[in-house]
Amino acid sequence: MQLTRITGNRLWILGAYLVAAAALFSAPLVFSDFRLNLLAKFLAFAIVALGLDLIWGYTGILSLGHGIFFGLGAYAMAMYLKLEASGGKLPDFMGWSGLKELPLFWMPFENFGAAVALGILIPALLALGLGYFTFRNRIRGVYFTILTQALVIITTTLLVGQQAFTGGTNGVTGYSTLLGYSLASPETKRVLYWVTVAVLIGIFILCRYLTGSRFGKVLRAIRDGENRVRFIGYNPAVYQMVIFTVSAAIAGIAGMLFVLHVGIISPSMLGIVPSIEMVLWVAIGGRGTLIGAALGAILMNWAKSEFSTAYPEGWLFFMGAMFVIAVVFLPKGVAGLFQWRGKDRKKWLPAWARGSGGKLRTGEKEGSVPQG
Amino acid sequence: MANKGAAILECEDVTVEFDGFKAVQGMNLQLQKGELRFLIGPNGAGKTTMLDVICGKVRPSAGSVTFGGKVDITRKHEHQIAELGIGRKFQAPSIFKDMTVMENLEIAMRQKRSVMATLFARMNSEDEGRLNGQLSMIGLSSKGSWRAGGLSHGEKQWLEIGMMLMQEPEVLLLDEPVAGMTDKETDKTGELLHEIARARSVVVVEHDMEFVRNFASKVTVMHEGKLLKEGSMEEVQGDDRVAEVYLGRRREEHASRSTA
Numbered sequence: 243m244q245l246t247r248i249t250g251n252r253l254w255i256l257g258a259y260l261v262a263a264a265a266l267f268s269a270p271l272v273f274s275d276f277r278l279n280l281l282a283k284f285l286a287f288a289i290v291a292l293g294l295d296l297i298w299g300y301t302g303i304l305s306l307g308h309g310i311f312f313g314l315g316a317y318a319m320a321m322y323l324k325l326e327a328s329g330g331k332l333p334d335f336m337g338w339s340g341l342k343e344l345p346l347f348w349m350p351f352e353n354f355g356a357a358v359a360l361g362i363l364i365p366a367l368l369a370l371g372l373g374y375f376t377f378r379n380r381i382r383g384v385y386f387t388i389l390t391q392a393l394v395i396i397t398t399t400l401l402v403g404q405q406a407f408t409g410g411t412n413g414v415t416g417y418s419t420l421l422g423y424s425l426a427s428p429e430t431k432r433v434l435y436w437v438t439v440a441v442l443i444g445i446f447i448l449c450r451y452l453t454g455s456r457f458g459k460v461l462r463a464i465r466d467g468e469n470r471v472r473f474i475g476y477n478p479a480v481y482q483m484v485i486f487t488v489s490a491a492i493a494g495i496a497g498m499l500f501v502l503h504v505g506i507i508s509p510s511m512l513g514i515v516p517s518i519e520m521v522l523w524v525a526i527g528g529r530g531t532l533i534g535a536a537l538g539a540i541l542m543n544w545a546k547s548e549f550s551t552a553y554p555e556g557w558l559f560f561m562g563a564m565f566v567i568a569v570v571f572l573p574k575g576v577a578g579l580f581q582w583r584g585k586d587r588k589k590w591l592p593a594w595a596r597g598s599g600g601k602l603r604t605g606e607k608e609g610s611v612p613q614g
Numbered sequence: 615m616a617n618k619g620a621a622i623l624e625c626e627d628v629t630v631e632f633d634g635f636k637a638v639q640g641m642n643l644q645l646q647k648g649e650l651r652f653l654i655g656p657n658g659a660g661k662t663t664m665l666d667v668i669c670g671k672v673r674p675s676a677g678s679v680t681f682g683g684k685v686d687i688t689r690k691h692e693h694q695i696a697e698l699g700i701g702r703k704f705q706a707p708s709i710f711k712d713m714t715v716m717e718n719l720e721i722a723m724r725q726k727r728s729v730m731a732t733l734f735a736r737m738n739s740e741d742e743g744r745l746n747g748q749l750s751m752i753g754l755s756s757k758g759s760w761r762a763g764g765l766s767h768g769e770k771q772w773l774e775i776g777m778m779l780m781q782e783p784e785v786l787l788l789d790e791p792v793a794g795m796t797d798k799e800t801d802k803t804g805e806l807l808h809e810i811a812r813a814r815s816v817v818v819v820e821h822d823m824e825f826v827r828n829f830a831s832k833v834t835v836m837h838e839g840k841l842l843k844e845g846s847m848e849e850v851q852g853d854d855r856v857a858e859v860y861l862g863r864r865r866e867e868h869a870s871r872s873t874a
Contacts, residue, residue, distance in 0.1 A: 456735040459713065459721050466710040473669060474781060475696035476727045484729050 266439045270432050279503055282435040284543040285442050286499040291523045291539035292442075292449050292532055293492030298521065299529035300453055301485050302465030303382065306517050307372075307390030308493050310397045311365035313512025315494030317401075317408075318361030319501040321351040323417035323425075334416065339406035347407075354421060361498045362491045368393075369490030373483040380479075382468070394514050401509040413508025420502065431503075438499050442536070445492055449532050452488070461485055526568040528575025538575060620647045621683065622815050623668065623700075623785055628677035630663050630839075637663045639839040640677070643817075645785065650811035652826050653819045654850075655836035656859060661819045662705070664836070665787045668817075669702040670695040681785070697727065701783035705790045707770035711763030715754055715773055718762050719745050722777035744780070751809070752776035753802065768799035775806055786810065788818045792825055804828055 266285075270278055290312050297303050324333045325348065332344060350356045372393060376386050401408045408414070423430045452458050463471050464478050471478050501507050510516075520539075527538015545564065549557035572578055623645040630638040638660040645651055653661045666672035668679055670692040681687050687695050696702075710718050723741065725731065749755050752772040757765065762773060771791060778786055791807070792800045804825065810816060811829075820826050826833065826847065833850045835842040837859045843850055850856050 452733075455733055456721065457729060457732040459717050460732055462713055462717075463710045463721055466712050467708055469692075470704075470708045470710065471721075472692040473671075473696050473702045474722050474727075474777070475693050476721075477691070477693045480729055 263439075263443055266442075267436065270435060275428050275431060278435055279431060280544075280547060281540075282431075282438050282503045283500060284540045285435075285438045286496045286503060287520070287523065287543055288536040288539040289438075289442055289445050289496035289499065290493045290520055291527065291535040292445055293489040293496070294520055294524050295529055295532060295535035296449060296452065296461075296492075297486055297489040298524060299531070299535065300458065300465065301461045301482060303482060303486070304387045304521065305390045305486070305489070306387050306514070306521060307393045308489070308520050309512040309514070309517030310394050311369060311490035311493035312497040312500070312516075312520070313397070313401075313507065313509075314365045314368065315361040315497030316501045316507040316512065317414065317497075318351065318357050318364060318494070319498035320414035320417075320507045321348060322354055322357035323420065323501065324414050325352050326420070327416055327418040333409075333414075335409045335412065335414075336406060341406050345407055358498065362494045365494035365497075366487045366491040370483060370487045373486040377479040377482040377486070391514065391517075394512075394517055398509045398513045409508070411509060413506055413511070415506035415508075417505060425502070425505065434499075434502050438503070441495060441499060445495070446532060446536065449492075452485075453532065457481070522565060524575075526565065526572075526575055528572075528577025530574070531577040534575050534577025537577070541576070621645065622647045622681070623817075624678075624680040624683075625664070625668065626678050626680070628664070628667055628674045628679065630660070630667060630672055631675045637839055638667070638674070641836070641839065641841055643834060643841075645815050645817060647784075647815055648811075648813075650807075650816045650829060650831040651818070652829070652831065652833045653817055653836065654821070654823075654826065654833060655842070658838075659836040660839040661836055662789055663839075665702065665789055665817065665819060668695075668785075669700055669787055671702075693727070696781070696783075699782075699784035700787065701778040701781045701785070702787045703774050703778055703789060703791065705793060707767065707774050709762045709765075709770050709773050709777070711761070713762055714758065715760050715762050715765070716745060716749070716758040718773060718777055719748055719780050722780040724780065724782040748776050748780055751779075752806065768795050768803075771795065771799075771803065772806065775803075775810070779810065784814060786814055786816045788816065790819055790821060792820070792822055800825060 269281060273281060290308060293311075294305065294308050297305055328334070332341065336344070350360060372389065376382070376389060381389065401413075402411050404410075417425055419425060420430065420434075423433075425431075453461070460471065460476055460481055463474075463476075464481060468478050497507075497512075519542075523539040523542045524535045525538070526542055527536070528534025542561075542564075546557070546561060549560045553560065568575065621644050623643070625641060625643040628638055628641045628643075629636060641660065641664060643651075643653075643664065653664065655661050663672060667674050667688070670687065670690060674688055677688070679687050681695075681698055681700065685698065687698065687700070690698075710721075713721075720737070720741075723745065725735065746755070746758075749758050752775060754765075754769060754773060754776070757769070762770070765773060775788075775791065788807075792803050795803060800822070807816070807818070807829070811831075830846070832844065833847050834844045835850055835853075835856050842859065843853045843856050845853075
């Protein structure tokens with residue numbers, strides 16, 4: 243928070259971020275259109291991971307329902323694209339289902355600005371509603387997580403069941419243009435990639451601010467001891483609601499970008515499995531660090547795509563192995579490897595290999611004094 | 615019941631039931647402004663439950679707790695009670711272990727507690743001065759940037775006392791602040807307590823009789839959820855009923871200071 247004291251170390255970190263941002267912006271010079279499109283998709287996933295890290299990594303609340311917030315954003319954008327592609331006529335799948343005119347709730351999505359706003363607002367309001375009933379009643383831990391899963395099941399069931407309004411299992415696809423620009427053209431794709439990079443950086447800076455502010459400290463305090471926070475005078479429920487809502491809004495933004503790169507959204511892309519996968523990205527990248535969460539999403543998806551093309555039969559085993567290795571050896575994720583603080587550095591080594599590690603860890607006396 | 619001028623906290627006929635078991639039965643407790651009060655009694659007497667009632671953790675099934683002569687706090691939420699100016703320290707040190715010592719004090723500091731306020735809170739030099747002052751008062755000046763979980767048991771207790779003081783409450787509730795401390799740590803905590811009691815009203819639940827004797831202040835004895843005796847340490851020790859239920863059985867144990 244104290245920007246006046248920029249130490250050498252901070253300068254290095256800032257430099258590294260600038261290099262990373264420059265590399266992301268210049269990626270179109272290196273990658274083929276296909277690869278660039280993949281990377282753009284992964285960057286959208288990185289945005290969800292950032293939002294998920296706010297609620298899970300920093301506040302300690304595990305949401306297994308972020309696929310839904312992501313999906314609602316995606317559907318909002320998909321509905322706009324579908325309407326633009328249909329050129330004033332009824333979207334094809336509605337006709338197949340026997341609808342005669344556009345349902346009322348589709349109307350706002352004819353406007354790009356309204357669609358974008360709703361793509362953020364709908365997930366945010368849904369999260370606010372769920373948060374209002376759970377956090378205020380002190381439903382937390384595994385019970386909250388189960389409720390988010392219930393939300394996933396309800397939403398996907400609704401999307402599949404209401405085929406005439408939502409496109410059912412097939413989802414919404416068949417887009418042509420965005421604001422008049424062809425989505426298939428490499429130029430548009432490149433611009434959309436840059437937009438995604440810019441949004442990712444913007445959200446990263448926002449999250450950085452949130453987690454670095456005193457608000458962020460209260461969130462971490464809630465993670466450490468919600469009751470204690472209450473007896474200091476903060477109302478944890480309000481903080482939890484706010485951060486859950488922000489997290490869902492970020493997922494919605496990511497979903498909108500995802501649809502622009504992928505060209506389809508269907509219930510299977512926001513169900514239980516994708517929701518859990520999102521949590522895995524954060525866990526493997528390193529929860530509680532923003533860069534870890536973002537990198538986790540990109541690396542995991544990159545690995546998934548590489549492994550699945552190289553080893554079409556065995557790739558799932560590789561992914562499983564990666565997950566096991568990360569959980570067993572890297573409790574703080576990949577980002578934990580880079581926290582070169584003396585007392586942590588050698589933790590992952592077996593005891594005999596740590597050598598003088600004990601000396602460095604004098605600060606860790608926890609448990610050596612009998613409590614009470 | 616008539617208000618007695620300077621009572622900052624007034625508990626009347628407080629009764630607490632847990633599944634039919636009455637942990638506290640018609641307990642009365644009145645705390646004057648600036649008073650240091652010890653709450654003693656054998657295990658299960660309901661001392662901690664009384665603190666829980668005052669800070670809002672437990673809702674009494676009957677009775678009232680009036681703060682500052684006008685506000686009934688039995689229907690308020692914990693965070694509202696804390697905001698009114700009642701601070702609580704639990705028996706086991708409950709600090710935020712993954713945050714630094716300084717951050718622990720920072721969020722405890724008296725300030726606006728709303729999301730909007732904390733989002734845009736800036737640390738000014740006055741705040742920094744207060745935090746550093748508190749840090750040296752609890753003897754942790756050199757450990758401000760330590761992860762709080764890495765502190766020793768005694769240091770954690772002091773940090774928690776420091777956090778409470780940063781809240782600037784009018785009433786402090788301390789639950790066995792010297793439990794598990796070494797003799798030296800106990801002495802230091804005693805000094806802290808003397809300092810704290812100068813400006814605030816304090817209720818301390820304590821088992822360590824030797825520790826209580828260091829303070830010339832009023833003692834309330836509870837037994838089986840009821841008020842047994844109230845008065846100075848000498849009066850309390852001279853009371854036959856007290857000796858019977860509490861001191862008689864424990865005098866030997868506490869002849870030399872117990873630290874466990």
